[in-house]
Amino acid sequence: MSSHRAVLARTALAAAVPAVALLAVAPSRRRAASDSRGYIDSTARCAAPATAVVFGSTDGSRVAICRLADGDLEYRGVRVRDGARLITEASQSADGAFTAARDGIEYMVTSDALVISAGEKVIRDEPMLDFHRPGSTSAPSAVTSPGAGPTSSATPTTPLPPPLPAEKGAAGSS
Known part of the structure; x- marks a missing residue:
């Protein structure tokens, strides 16, 4: 009987170790290095003399809203x-939402999500995983919704518009 328990214990341990390792690795993927100007070595960063108003990241995007010198x-x-x-x-x-538009596509940034739409049709609704408001008294937070299930952003039904020129260093920087 004790050898049976030992086998069960080893099996349970073997199954648990990869799950624990996955939990230890997953958060680092979401949290890109940042400072008060945005994400370091990323397009989602405000270059001086501009200052970051807000910046955040989703599973698929990083964004920054900058206040320019003017x-x-x-x-x-x-x-x-x-x-x-x-x-x-x-x-x-x-x-308080921030919006930008290019070629008929609108990008709306809030502390909850990045919403990409064409007219009234939502193309992607990406929940914010990391959101910062530099200069605020609250600590940076990872936004989560209790009980939230899968979102439509995981498998979009509408193809995204053609990509813009790739950011230098993007390969391997996610």
């Missing part, structure tokens, strides 16, 4: 998968 806002986003980037002017709505 007071205008700039959207700086990069798709992690292939390094496709977008840098364009941005605006802030009364409810």
